[in-house]
Amino acid sequence: MTILYSLIPTPFTMKTFNNTFTTLDNFGHSMRAPSYRLRPKTPDEIYEAFQLARKSGLTVTLRGAGRSYNDAALNGGGIVLDLSAMNRIVEWDAATGFVCCEAGVTLEQLWHKVLPDGWWPPVVSGTMATTLGGCLGANIHGKNNFRMGTIGEHVTEFTALLPTGAQVTCSPSLNADLFYSMISGLGMLGVITMVRLKMKKVESGLLEVHAWPTRTIEEHLNSLLEGAPNYDYIVGWLDTITVGHGQIHAANYVHDDPDPAKMQVRYQTLPDRLFGVMPKSLLHYFMTPFVNDLGWWGINNAKYIASLRRHTFRQSHAAFHFLLDYVPDWELSSGRAGLIQYQSFVPKETALQAWTTILARTKKFGLPSYLGVTKRHRPDNFLLTHAVDGFSLALDFKVRRREEMSKMLQEFDQIILEAGGRFYFAKNSETTPKTALAFLGEETVSKFKKLKKRTDPDGLLESDLYRRVFG
Amino acid sequence: MPETQTMIPRATPLIPRKKAILIGAAGGIGAQVARRLAREGYVLALLDRSEEMLKTLCAEINQAHGESRAIFYIHDVTAYDQVTGLFRKIVADLGGLDLFVYVAGAIYFPAIDEFNFAEDYKMVEVNLLGAMAWMSQVAPVFQSMRGGQIVGVSSVAGDRGRVSNPGYNTSKAGFTCYLEALRNRLTRHGVNVLTIKPGMVKTEILNLPNAPKPVLAVTPDQAADGIWNAIKKRKQVAYISGLWRWVMLALTHTPSVIFRRLSF
Numbered sequence: 001m002t003i004l005y006s007l008i009p010t011p012f013t014m015k016t017f018n019n020t021f022t023t024l025d026n027f028g029h030s031m032r033a034p035s036y037r038l039r040p041k042t043p044d045e046i047y048e049a050f051q052l053a054r055k056s057g058l059t060v061t062l063r064g065a066g067r068s069y070n071d072a073a074l075n076g077g078g079i080v081l082d083l084s085a086m087n088r089i090v091e092w093d094a095a096t097g098f099v100c101c102e103a104g105v106t107l108e109q110l111w112h113k114v115l116p117d118g119w120w121p122p123v124v125s126g127t128m129a130t131t132l133g134g135c136l137g138a139n140i141h142g143k144n145n146f147r148m149g150t151i152g153e154h155v156t157e158f159t160a161l162l163p164t165g166a167q168v169t170c171s172p173s174l175n176a177d178l179f180y181s182m183i184s185g186l187g188m189l190g191v192i193t194m195v196r197l198k199m200k201k202v203e204s205g206l207l208e209v210h211a212w213p214t215r216t217i218e219e220h221l222n223s224l225l226e227g228a229p230n231y232d233y234i235v236g237w238l239d240t241i242t243v244g245h246g247q248i249h250a251a252n253y254v255h256d257d258p259d260p261a262k263m264q265v266r267y268q269t270l271p272d273r274l275f276g277v278m279p280k281s282l283l284h285y286f287m288t289p290f291v292n293d294l295g296w297w298g299i300n301n302a303k304y305i306a307s308l309r310r311h312t313f314r315q316s317h318a319a320f321h322f323l324l325d326y327v328p329d330w331e332l333s334s335g336r337a338g339l340i341q342y343q344s345f346v347p348k349e350t351a352l353q354a355w356t357t358i359l360a361r362t363k364k365f366g367l368p369s370y371l372g373v374t375k376r377h378r379p380d381n382f383l384l385t386h387a388v389d390g391f392s393l394a395l396d397f398k399v400r401r402r403e404e405m406s407k408m409l410q411e412f413d414q415i416i417l418e419a420g421g422r423f424y425f426a427k428n429s430e431t432t433p434k435t436a437l438a439f440l441g442e443e444t445v446s447k448f449k450k451l452k453k454r455t456d457p458d459g460l461l462e463s464d465l466y467r468r469v470f471g
Numbered sequence: 472m473p474e475t476q477t478m479i480p481r482a483t484p485l486i487p488r489k490k491a492i493l494i495g496a497a498g499g500i501g502a503q504v505a506r507r508l509a510r511e512g513y514v515l516a517l518l519d520r521s522e523e524m525l526k527t528l529c530a531e532i533n534q535a536h537g538e539s540r541a542i543f544y545i546h547d548v549t550a551y552d553q554v555t556g557l558f559r560k561i562v563a564d565l566g567g568l569d570l571f572v573y574v575a576g577a578i579y580f581p582a583i584d585e586f587n588f589a590e591d592y593k594m595v596e597v598n599l600l601g602a603m604a605w606m607s608q609v610a611p612v613f614q615s616m617r618g619g620q621i622v623g624v625s626s627v628a629g630d631r632g633r634v635s636n637p638g639y640n641t642s643k644a645g646f647t648c649y650l651e652a653l654r655n656r657l658t659r660h661g662v663n664v665l666t667i668k669p670g671m672v673k674t675e676i677l678n679l680p681n682a683p684k685p686v687l688a689v690t691p692d693q694a695a696d697g698i699w700n701a702i703k704k705r706k707q708v709a710y711i712s713g714l715w716r717w718v719m720l721a722l723t724h725t726p727s728v729i730f731r732r733l734s735f
């Protein structure tokens with residue numbers, strides 16, 4: 001009988017573990033990891049989860065909306081703390097623009113709250129599904145990085161729970177070392193539970209967008225460089241199949257159209273139907289047949305021809321910023337193996353040469369990227385920063401011919417490192433420890449590990465990304 | 472994972488790694504299956520009682536592939552109360568699980584007319600209860616993942632109760648039946664359950680006292696090939712070699728009035 005008794009799981013194990021085991025994936029659907037997914041609602045429950053992890057010898061990874069293109073929010077076989085249930089906006093002051101909210105609040109919730117009062121989040125990502133905790137963990141940037149910096153620069157204070165059970169408040173002046181390392185720290189130092197950040201005042205619900213074509217990469221980069229000081233936002237689209245063609249979108253805040261109706265969420269919301277008929281949730285099925293070399297070649301050329309007309313138009317904030325939300329589930333159109341993104345940040349002096357080489361390599365390997373997006377950046381003070389005084393180029397690749405693609409991306413890493421470039425931990429999934437060490441520098445990595453030893457002495461916080469890059 | 476071993480590298484989209492647990496991996500069929508799975512790109516957690524043999528096998532596999540492909544754990548399948556914790560730890564060390572293979576088995580050939588409860592008990596423990604202890608951990612995990620494959624190496628001996636070895640026949644019949652029930656439970660959740668029924672395999676067990684003379688015997692290498700092919704095709708029941716299917720078809724349809732007078 002003793003045999004039988006020992007086989008019966010205790011109620012604790014049954015409730016906490018077996019029912020929560022599930023397979024999670026990333027934004028590009030290119031990686032899957034089964035894990036125990038717990039959804040704490042309070043800091044106390046987060047601490048309970050840490051105790052549970054200690055007891056069962058498992059590690060813990062933090063997850064917001066799961067919008068990373070790599071394994072930042074995955075923990076194969078371990079515990080994943082899904083913080084999306086901690087999503088209250090605690091305090092909103094429409095007079096000063098300070099908002100205080102829990103880390104699971106999404107950018108969507110945030111702009112819905114603040115825009116009707118004439119404010120907009122200072123930095124937003126390409127999708128509004130991301131949570132603030134995730135945004136801080138990766139220290140995201142927007143199309144205004146050259147002007148406003150990363151989202152971390154607009155945080156005045158945050159509260160975090162460390163795996164030791166300690167609760168710390170950090171700001172640029174209080175616990176500054178933790179402030180500048182937990183933001184950009186990939187959730188490996190502690191759990192940010194409450195954030196206080198400052199919104200940006202806007203006078204209208206619209207942006208004035210200027211669009212113009214570029215014929216070569218050189219012209220493209222010059223446009224970004226010279227255009228940036230004149231605009232609030234600037235972003236480029238690069239045709240990475242017919243290399244050279246591109247388009248710049250640059251936008252300014254509108255000051256002469258203070259129509260409050262356009263600041264309402266209803267006006268801003270992206271239409272959920274195409275031509276008023278077809279539900280956009282079905283659109284990605286129709287995209288799938290075009291996600292191949294020939295299809296994208298056609299799409300890119302059509303887009304370039306359409307962009308040849310230099311024009312100016314007005315667009316809502318949401319429509320300009322959240323391009324990735326325009327077609328729901330667009331990332332599914334890459335097929336079962338998913339898509340990966342390769343984003344590099346290169347100083348303005350070396351960018352042209354590095355990217356010309358890279359794009360030539362994609363041709364040589366016969367593995368063109370289907371989408372290239374460029375932005376203008378400036379450096380910041382955060383520990384694991386990805387930014388440089390220069391540009392970034394994000395390339396989307398459909399996962400195929402894995403061995404060759406892997407070899408190609410390793411070559412890219414080498415080219416970017418030689419050009420003095422950096423990488424972004426929310427995007428690249430193939431960064432090796434050697435590459436990470438090379439661009440971060442030994443001093444930064446050892447400083448990060450030392451801080452981790454202090455905040456997380458038992459090494460409870462670990463993600464697949466952390467093990468891959470720092471393990 | 473014991474401290475002395477290096478971590479299994481994490482998968483990336485461009486270097487995907489399938490993950491497998493292999494129980495009873497040290498010798499015979501198990502070791503060959505381990506080598507084969509490693510060659511097919513799997514990363515492996517190898518379990519057995521003998522540390523020495525596991526160490527050698529792991530070192531061999533890791534060296535052959537130039538990276539850490541296999542890690543080992545010392546485990547006796549009759550230590551049922553270790554299973555829950557160990558399983559959880561292995562899945563965390565591997566970073567997931569795609570395949571579970573139970574090869575562990577015990578066999579004793581009694582003399583004709585010998586009844587040996589001690590040996591029968593051992594065979595039921597290793598061949599059946601150990602498997603049940605492990606699979607009742609694996610099954611819910613695969614079920615909630617909606618994927619994966621469970622492989623049990625049973626035996627043709629489980630198809631019919633024979634004069635020569637009642638205890639072994641019973642343990643393998645029980646195992647086959649358990650796997651069938653598991654299959655019926657899990658197929659609807661996208662999990663494949665594969666029953667392997669090897670005939671005779673030329674391992675050291677054929678040197679045991681009272682062992683039968685080899686009939687239609689295959690080498691462990693051929694057995695591993697057969698098992699891999701069945702895994703790849705996500706079969707449900709596979710005989711090794713295929714000839715045994717027809718032999719067993721004949722035997723299972725032999726009426727008792729004849730069968731009970733046969734002497735094997």
